[in-house]
Structures are given as C-alpha cells and as structure tokens.
Amino acid sequence: MTKANRIRLSFVLYLNYFVHGIGLLILTQNMKALGGAWGTPLATVSYVVSGVGIGRLLAYYLLGSLSDRYGRKTFVYVGMLSYLIFFIGIILTKDFRVAYLLAILAGVANSALDSGTYPTFLEMDSKNGAANILIKAAMSIGEFVLPLFIGLNENLGGWYGLSFIFASVILLINFVLLSRTQFPQKAKTGKQTNHRLFGGNKRSGSRIGLLIIFSIYGYTSMALMILFTQWITLYGTDVLHMSNIEAHFLLSLYSIGSITGVLLIFAILKWSLIREVKLIVSLNSLSLLMLLVIGFSGSTWLVSIASFIFGATAAGGVMQVGLNIFSSLFPQAKGRATGIYFSFGSIASFTVPIFTGMLSTISTAAALRSDIIIALVSFAIWVIGYRLMAASADTADYQTERNQINFIDYWILKLLQWRFKLIKTIGIKKMSQHGPIFDPNRESQIMSQIDQQISDRENADYYQAIFQTILTSSKDCQSQVQEKGRAK
Numbered sequence: 001m002t003k004a005n006r007i008r009l010s011f012v013l014y015l016n017y018f019v020h021g022i023g024l025l026i027l028t029q030n031m032k033a034l035g036g037a038w039g040t041p042l043a044t045v046s047y048v049v050s051g052v053g054i055g056r057l058l059a060y061y062l063l064g065s066l067s068d069r070y071g072r073k074t075f076v077y078v079g080m081l082s083y084l085i086f087f088i089g090i091i092l093t094k095d096f097r098v099a100y101l102l103a104i105l106a107g108v109a110n111s112a113l114d115s116g117t118y119p120t121f122l123e124m125d126s127k128n129g130a131a132n133i134l135i136k137a138a139m140s141i142g143e144f145v146l147p148l149f150i151g152l153n154e155n156l157g158g159w160y161g162l163s164f165i166f167a168s169v170i171l172l173i174n175f176v177l178l179s180r181t182q183f184p185q186k187a188k189t190g191k192q193t194n195h196r197l198f199g200g201n202k203r204s205g206s207r208i209g210l211l212i213i214f215s216i217y218g219y220t221s222m223a224l225m226i227l228f229t230q231w232i233t234l235y236g237t238d239v240l241h242m243s244n245i246e247a248h249f250l251l252s253l254y255s256i257g258s259i260t261g262v263l264l265i266f267a268i269l270k271w272s273l274i275r276e277v278k279l280i281v282s283l284n285s286l287s288l289l290m291l292l293v294i295g296f297s298g299s300t301w302l303v304s305i306a307s308f309i310f311g312a313t314a315a316g317g318v319m320q321v322g323l324n325i326f327s328s329l330f331p332q333a334k335g336r337a338t339g340i341y342f343s344f345g346s347i348a349s350f351t352v353p354i355f356t357g358m359l360s361t362i363s364t365a366a367a368l369r370s371d372i373i374i375a376l377v378s379f380a381i382w383v384i385g386y387r388l389m390a391a392s393a394d395t396a397d398y399q400t401e402r403n404q405i406n407f408i409d410y411w412i413l414k415l416l417q418w419r420f421k422l423i424k425t426i427g428i429k430k431m432s433q434h435g436p437i438f439d440p441n442r443e444s445q446i447m448s449q450i451d452q453q454i455s456d457r458e459n460a461d462y463y464q465a466i467f468q469t470i471l472t473s474s475k476d477c478q479s480q481v482q483e484k485g486r487a488k
C-alpha cells in the first residue's frame with residue numbers, strides 16, 4: 001500500500017468516526033424536538049434510544065465474523081449506508097415505531113463500522129495499534145462538535161433536522177472518497193477462521209483463558225466509563241455538595257483527560273515504548289486508584305484532579321488497547337474478535353443503567369462507588385492476563401528496548417540538527433567579523449558544564465568523548481560553511 005493511499009484511507013475511516021460521534025449523541029441531544037415530531041412523551045424517545053443498544057448487540061458478533069470472510073470495505077459501506085438511512089429516516093418519520101427500527105439500524109451501523117474499521121487499521125499497520133486509538137479521538141471530536149452545532153442552531157431558531165442533514169452530507173462526501181480508496185490486503189480468509197479462534201499454535205487452555213478475560217474486559221472497560229459519566233455529576237452535587245456548574249465541570253475534566261489520554265497512548269504505541277500488556281495493567285491500576293480517591297477522599301480538589309486522570313486512563317483508548325491485544329492473539333479472526341469484544345461492551349451499555357438505577361435507590365454514592373468494583377475486576381483480570389501472556393511471551397526478546405532506543409535516537413538527531421543550524425549561523429557571523437572558529441575558552445566551559453551534568457559517573461568518559469566529537473564536527477561544519485561563503 002502506498003503512503004498516499006494509507007493517508008487517504010485513514011482520513012476516510014476517521015471521518016466516519018467523527019460522524020459516529022455525532023450519531024452517538026444525536027437522539028439524546030434532540031429528545032424534545034423528536035418527542036414533538038412524533039407526538040410522544042420524552043420517556044418514549046428514551047425508549048427509542050435504547051434501540052441503538054439492541055442493534056449493536058444483535059449485529060456485532062455476526063458482522064465481525066462476516067467481515068473476516070467478505071472483506072473490510074463492504075462492512076464500512078454497510079455501516080455508512082445504515083447510518084445514512086438512520087439520519088434521513090429519523091427526520092422523515094412521524095411514527096416512533098419506525099424510529100425505533102431506525103435506532104436499531106444505527107446500532108447495526110455502529111457494529112458494521114467497527115467490524116470493518118478496527119481490523120483494517122490493524123492490517124494496514126500491523127506493527128502497532130496506535131491508529132486504532134485515534135478512532136477514539138475522532139469520536140470525541142464529533143461528540144464535542146454536535147452540542148455546539150445544535151446550541152448554535154437553536155439560538156438562530158433553525159430547524160432541528162439540520163444536525164441530521166449535516167451528518168448525512170458528510171457521509172455522502174465520504175462515500176465518494178471511499179469509493180476511490182483501496183483497502184490493505186487481508187492476512188487470510190476462509191473457513192479456517194472458525195476453529196482458529198479456539199485453537200492455533202498456543203496452548204488452547206491459555207487461549208480459552210484469554211478469551212474469557214477479553215470477554216470480561218469488553219464488558220468492564222465499557223462499564224467503567226458509562227457508569228462514571230452517568231453518575232459523576234449527581235455525585236458531585238448530592239454527595240460532595242458542589243455547585244451545579246462545578247459538578248458538571250467534573251465531566252468536562254474527564255473529557256479533557258480522555259483526549260489527553262488518547263494523545264499520550266497514541267504516542268506510546270506509535271513508538272512501541274511499552275508493551276501493550278504492561279500499558280493496560282498500568283492504566284487499569286491508575287483508574288482504580290483514581291476511583292478510590294473520587295469515592296472516598298471527600299476533597300473536591302482531589303476529586304477534580306482524579307476525574308481528569310480517570311478520563312485519561314479509563315477513557316483514553318484503553319478499551320482499544322485491549323482490543324488490539326485481543327486481535328493480535330487471534331490474527332486470523334480479527335473481525336470476529338472485534339465483534340465479541342464490542343458485544344460485551346454493548347451488554348454493558350444496557351446493564352449499567354439498570355443496576356446503577358437500582359443502587360441509586362440506596363444512595364447516589366452507592367451507585368458511583370460501584371464503579372470501584374468494576375475497576376477492581378478489570379484490574380484483577382489483567383493481573384491474570386498478564387501472567388498468561390507472559391507465560392507465552394519470549395522473555396529473551398529485547399524488542400521493547402530497541403523501540404525505546406529508536407525513540408531516543410530520533411530525538412537526539414532532532415536536537416543535533418538544531419545544534420548544527422546554530423553552529424552554521426555562528427560560523428557565518430564569525431566570518432563577517434573575521435574571528436577565529438576555534439574558541440578554547442568556550443569549549444572548556446562547555447566541557448566542564450557537561451561534566452557537572454553527568455550523573456552516571458561510571459560512563460563519564462563515554463559522554464565526554466561524544467561531546468568532544470560534537471565540538472570537532474561543529475568546527476568542521478563551520479569551516480565548510482565559511483569556505484562556501486568565500487567561494488560565492
């Protein structure tokens with residue numbers, strides 16, 4: 001695949017997730033207007049919204065498996081087309097039953113996009129799953145833009161359907177773009193995918209163990225976020241006695257944390273600085289810690305900071321990291337792995353509101369604190385998962401260290417290039433002032449400064465030799481620049 005093609009394909013796929021971010025909120029953000037259009041109370045609109053979850057649950061496993069067999073592009077098309085019918089249909093229909101069917105279709109759209117897109121990114125860039133983390137960012141941008149769009153439109157007295165038209169137009173443009181884009185070659189197709197999921201070269205006991213872990217994590221990673229976003233504001237006002245605005249701001253801090261987390265995790269994965277399993281264990285332990293602070297510290301300051309960090313660690317793409325690991329364990333069935341994983345996620349989006357609703361009859365604090373149990377389960381299964389995966393990993397491997405060295409070299413080179421740019425400038429200035437290139441005082445000042453900064457004394461000689469070489473090369477570079485200058 002050419003680089004230009006990769007960039008174009010990535011753009012199209014991310015743009016879909018921008019639309020999906022809009023799709024996630026568009027019904028709830030227009031509840032009143034839709035209730036008016038269908039002549040139903042808000043409760044009915046809310047019932048229609050639940051159709052999205054049903055659609056997801058129905059479709060994930062099936063579409064995921066089919067995507068392994070029939071190719072990713074088809075499923076991206078299916079997802080886009082389903083979303084298009086949903087957006088247009090919702091504003092055309094006057095009947096909430098039709099709307100309910102359309103909501104189910106939106107859930108199917110979600111599943112189809114996921115089944116087509118996540119495996120594509122892994123197949124495009126099999127080295128690491130950084131690209132999949134940005135899906136989360138694209139969604140967040142859509143979720144950020146839609147309320148602004150609707151707010152502005154309402155202020156201008158515009159028709160509520162405009163936001164649906166807006167999403168449809170982007171989809172139509174994206175259809176054209178997608179038709180001109182090539183997808184990467186899929187690793188393997190065919191019937192073997194069926195049993196490979198439970199077999200393959202690893203011991204099947206540990207594979208089944210891992211399959212169970214990923215199914216549970218598909219649930220808990222999603223539940224962790226949904227529960228927090230549903231209850232944190234009420235917890236702020238009712239339990240911590242914060243003002244309304246302060247309590248709402250906790251959710252904003254969580255969102256900002258989430259975007260920060262996406263960028264951080266993306267950079268870490270892009271450079272493969274830490275093994276994904278280590279990353280997921282660290283993120284989960286931090287999430288757990290932050291929930292304990294939120295649940296029991298009682299300090300609004302600490303809760304605010306913890307909400308931010310919780311956003312970064314629980315909603316910064318950790319779910320996508322889990323999916324990456326899951327898919328890499330079942331390389332022949334990436335689509336199916338995606339389907340299974342997100343099916344459990346959609347069960348979470350169903351069940352969390354139900355059981356926290358029941359807990360809230362005891363207290364709001366109980367509802368929010370139940371997230372600690374979910375975090376504890378996530379953490380515990382990853383401790384087991386880590387051991388299972390470590391058992392099968394090659395411990396003599398030093399690829400992670402090599403990746404870290406690549407990262408360091410990258411930055412050393414950037415800094416050296418910056419230094420040489422300055423060196424050239426000084427060389428030219430020295431020439432116009434007829435000053436000598438070699439400045440012994442300055443050099444000994446540099447060397448003694450370096451010497452003071454070296455904390456690893458054992459290797460001090462090596463560092464000094466490296467800097468001596470830099471100084472020598474800098475002078476060579478200046479002579480060359482001056483020669484060129486004189487020749488002109």
Ligand SMILES: O=C(O)C(=O)C[C@]1(C(=O)O)C=C[C@@H](O)C=C1
Nearest residue numbers: 426437438439442443471474475
């Ligand atoms: O500071 C200067 O005068 C430079 O030209 C730069 C530089 C250096 O590499 O840092 C290079 C040559 C001189 O001998 C001293 C220092």
